[in-house]
Amino acid sequence: MNRQELVQLIRERKSYLCIGLDTDIHKIPKHLLSHPDPIFAFNKAIIDATKDICVAYKINTAFYECLGIRGWESLQRTVEYIPKEIFTIADAKRGDIGNTSTYYAKTFYETYGFDSVTVAPYMGRDSVEPFLGFSEKWAIVLGLTSNEGSRDVQQLQLDGGFVYEKVMKTTASWGTPDNMMFVVGATKADVVADIRRLLPDHFFLVPGVGAQGGSLKEISEKGMNKEIGLLVNASRAVIYAGNDEKFAEDARAVALQYQAEMAGYIPA
């Protein structure tokens, strides 16, 4: 999916909601466990209930990988089930030396058909660039994450700024706003305005709204650009809104609340 299509989808749906399918076999409603593929059964119900409200689904691969091969089967079924007009994110946080990063890019873009994959920047340019050479595919580079540990590396002080600022500015120079986004944690809403000044044109994928405590209002005010430029992710707050037979309805209700709030922040 290219940027024009994504922006158009956001405007049509008045939504920049990304739903995180962090589907944990230990947290899904018990009645699904008798299904041959409980993870997919859960995801299918969530997708059916929310596919007209959100503009992206993000699959954190850890929840699938830990189940071994059947986890990857659930992941593959899920990606294939997501309607093609919705943006898909493999939240896999990969990154390795050049040749190997190319294989990771192929894994998520081609083998599974995602539109994008999250990329860890610690290994630098030759670990990020291989994710940029695919038409209408996106590297979503970790910039400033929403967890406490972001202090340990990302927020180290350099001469003239923090590590994450240098990382984002440098990384941005290897690609364009058409093939690169950044992860920008929402628990630091005050910082988002600074990052938006640093990178006026890129999309930001913002986790940490909802269960992790960030404010949708603040992040929208501080992070939006003229093409919206935001995908705000909610995972647990949406997918575990309920825990019984009507879990998908409950998820839809919460997703609708997010969408309604977002609609108010999108300029006409």
Place this chain on the structure above:
Amino acid sequence: MNRQELVQLIRERKSYLCIGLDTDIHKIPKHLLSHPDPIFAFNKAIIDATKDICVAYKINTAFYECLGIRGWESLQRTVEYIPKEIFTIADAKRGDIGNTSTYYAKTFYETYGFDSVTVAPYMGRDSVEPFLGFSEKWAIVLGLTSNEGSRDVQQLQLDGGFVYEKVMKTTASWGTPDNMMFVVGATKADVVADIRRLLPDHFFLVPGVGAQGGSLKEISEKGMNKEIGLLVNASRAVIYAGNDEKFAEDARAVALQYQAEMAGYIPA
């Protein structure tokens, strides 16, 4: 595997060779392609030919992941085939927020049974610690990598040192030399002595010897500690030593050269 067992294995075999099973479907001998699982067939032959010479096998997951589910099947067969007395490394470079990192740890330690997994430190403490709470399992944290891109983040200058020095020193404080190692790139042999002073007790996993150009002699002189403290990885130089029916013999011959050289560096 615990540290005493690893050190004992190194002393018995007079080898600190780790063989990287970076098995690329496009590079293995053509006659294997008719096998139902060519990747595993290749690995099995390499393991049979080298399992008395090396002390560790490192599997870079990217080469397997890009093949989708059948790639994971090849990976699983390979890990299960490696003799239990040999140290196994999932070179997966994972790292995510706490809960999610726990799932990655379980993936590699429990689902596939590896002794260790490589971890990317960009997300900080709560992304690394979940890999440390498993008995006789190891997080191998990216410190200074051997690629050019290591300049872009790792070698940024902080007040009082480089980012990679700060990362390694801080990260080391979250674990012990019994549950944590570091990746230290061998193309920077001059730097290895400094890192050894910084971290006298930890094992270093050293890629970049052989195809990437590092010197085994230099790295051994500068990196060894009183318990050896080194696992030196060779991937392409060993596994692609030959490309015909006798590829496994050719791999053995190269591995033996490494082992013979290493034997000369290990103090009696």
